[in-house]
Amino acid sequence: MKEDIITDYLLGQLTDAEMSVFEQQLLADPTLRQEVEELRSIWQTLQSTEKEPDTAMDTAFYKALEGEKKLKEKTPSQPFVAIQKTKFTNLSYYARYAAAVAGIGVAFWMGRQTAPVQVEYRNVVAQNEASAPVTAVKEVTIPKELTENIATPNTAPANMMQEIASLRREMKMTQELVILGLLKDQSASERLKGINYVATLEQPKPAVIEALIKTLRSDESLNVRLSTIETLERFRQETQVRTSLVAQLEKTDEPLEQTALIESLVRMRVRESLPVFDKLQKDEKTDEGVRLLARNSASELAMLTE
Amino acid sequence: MTDEQAMYAVSQGDLDKAAILYERYKKTLLNFFLYRHPDRENAKDLTQQVFLRVLRYRHTYREGAVFKTWVFEVARNVFHDFLKQNPISTDLTEIPDFGESYDDTEQQYQYLHRALGQLPDVYREVLILSRFQNMSYEQIGAVLDLSVPNVKVRVFRAIQKLRDLYLKIDNQ
Numbered sequence: 001m002k003e004d005i006i007t008d009y010l011l012g013q014l015t016d017a018e019m020s021v022f023e024q025q026l027l028a029d030p031t032l033r034q035e036v037e038e039l040r041s042i043w044q045t046l047q048s049t050e051k052e053p054d055t056a057m058d059t060a061f062y063k064a065l066e067g068e069k070k071l072k073e074k075t076p077s078q079p080f081v082a083i084q085k086t087k088f089t090n091l092s093y094y095a096r097y098a099a100a101v102a103g104i105g106v107a108f109w110m111g112r113q114t115a116p117v118q119v120e121y122r123n124v125v126a127q128n129e130a131s132a133p134v135t136a137v138k139e140v141t142i143p144k145e146l147t148e149n150i151a152t153p154n155t156a157p158a159n160m161m162q163e164i165a166s167l168r169r170e171m172k173m174t175q176e177l178v179i180l181g182l183l184k185d186q187s188a189s190e191r192l193k194g195i196n197y198v199a200t201l202e203q204p205k206p207a208v209i210e211a212l213i214k215t216l217r218s219d220e221s222l223n224v225r226l227s228t229i230e231t232l233e234r235f236r237q238e239t240q241v242r243t244s245l246v247a248q249l250e251k252t253d254e255p256l257e258q259t260a261l262i263e264s265l266v267r268m269r270v271r272e273s274l275p276v277f278d279k280l281q282k283d284e285k286t287d288e289g290v291r292l293l294a295r296n297s298a299s300e301l302a303m304l305t306e
Numbered sequence: 307m308t309d310e311q312a313m314y315a316v317s318q319g320d321l322d323k324a325a326i327l328y329e330r331y332k333k334t335l336l337n338f339f340l341y342r343h344p345d346r347e348n349a350k351d352l353t354q355q356v357f358l359r360v361l362r363y364r365h366t367y368r369e370g371a372v373f374k375t376w377v378f379e380v381a382r383n384v385f386h387d388f389l390k391q392n393p394i395s396t397d398l399t400e401i402p403d404f405g406e407s408y409d410d411t412e413q414q415y416q417y418l419h420r421a422l423g424q425l426p427d428v429y430r431e432v433l434i435l436s437r438f439q440n441m442s443y444e445q446i447g448a449v450l451d452l453s454v455p456n457v458k459v460r461v462f463r464a465i466q467k468l469r470d471l472y473l474k475i476d477n478q
Contacts, residue, residue, distance in 0.1 A: 004458035010465065011436065013443075039462075042469040046437060049415040051340055053332045057350050061328050061357055068361045069321050233391055267391065300358060 309373035421471035429464035
């Protein structure tokens with residue numbers, strides 16, 4: 001096969017001598033010529049549709065560079081590597097371990113609980129069968145009359161769409177009720193399940209967000225709080241989410257939670273968290289790895305939000 | 307000055323040399339992200355994050371390490387973190403919104419994104435490695451655990467498959 005030679009040709013890897021031989025083959029074989037021409041065209045399209053960076057990107061980079069230089073001047077002898085390799089690595093070690101444990105729980109519930117809910121939507125809409133197993137998810141109960149209405153084959157399309165919309169609203173409402181119930185459950189794994197349900201919602205109601213914030217403030221399980229931080233970050237546009245994450249950073253003294261909160265707040269670009277970062281980096285009681293992270297994150301956040 | 311010399315200088319505190327690396331890699335990285343996720347603002351933001359990490363973790367760069375490999379490792383980590391926070395918006399088949407006034411190039415770009423989105427992962431990965439990371443066959447082989455002849459065959463099939471998908475979308 002000529003596959004490897006065609007690849008060399010497209011990627012410009014043929015020597016002059018090889019190119020000459022290959023071009024002779026192209027001339028002699030119209031089918032090969034057409035194939036190669038089409039592939040060359042798509043390869044070029046791939047290159048020609050590349051985007052150019054704009055000046056805003058350049059400005060942001062050079063501003064960040066200046067900021068980093070200023071930071072370096074302020075702390076010329078800071079043993080950054082040494083600290084990072086000792087305390088912070090230890091912290092990362094624990095973080096990875098905890099993340100792995102939390103990850104198993106998350107993966108389990110995402111697989112078991114989240115996917116079926118999405119599948120149920122497809123069943124109802126695509127099949128339009130009275131027997132569609134809408135109630136197969138144990139916590140979600142759909143009123144029987146709604147499924148029966150949708151099942152009627154002769155229903156006018158407009159009515160059908162209204163009913164489907166109505167069913168969707170009903171499903172969403174039920175999901176939210178289930179979530180609110182799960183977040184109050186005594187078992188941490190059930191609360192994790194509730195948090196993972198929230199992660200599947202695009203625009204949860206304020207009551208759900210409030211319940212998450214309450215979980216963040218008062219849940220006794222660190223793993224639950226860590227998952228809550230991750231989920232809340234997805235609703236970063238909500239002012240109360242941003243405020244509550246800053247407040248939690250001020251309150252907690254758990255290094256893992258502090259780390260997760262600092263990283264989230266930087267990604268969310270919450271400038272209001274800068275005073276708390278400052279306080280943490282000066283607080284001698286705070287874990288040294290967290291202090292270092294707070295210091296570096298403060299400069300990064302300041303640069304990003306200037 | 308090679309990439310490695312510039313990065314070594316950065317790691318030793320000569321931060322101005324980071325500008326050389328930024329100018330050399332900004333376009334490649336921007337497109338590296340764009341072909342994984344079609345939102346341009348997002349790709350710009352992720353590119354910015356890569357260079358922030360290069361500056362922030364400059365001390366972890368080992369002298370002699372291939373800068374290109376290192377910076378794309380950083381880029382993959384940045385994208386991985388992005389996916390963790392944005393699990394819903396990772397659908398590569400999404401069509402980016404260009405508004406009312408897109409031209410032929412933009413249309414090609416859209417079609418190509420849809421085709422890339424439908425391309426099996428093994429093919430998309432090899433295209434990204436060869437096109438955007440500009441890796442040699444040997445380097446791609448090391449990453450994907452393939453022999454050099456097999457890398458070439460896979461690149462060929464990836465382009466062939468991309469062509470088929472693109473033409474199919476174009477004809478719809």
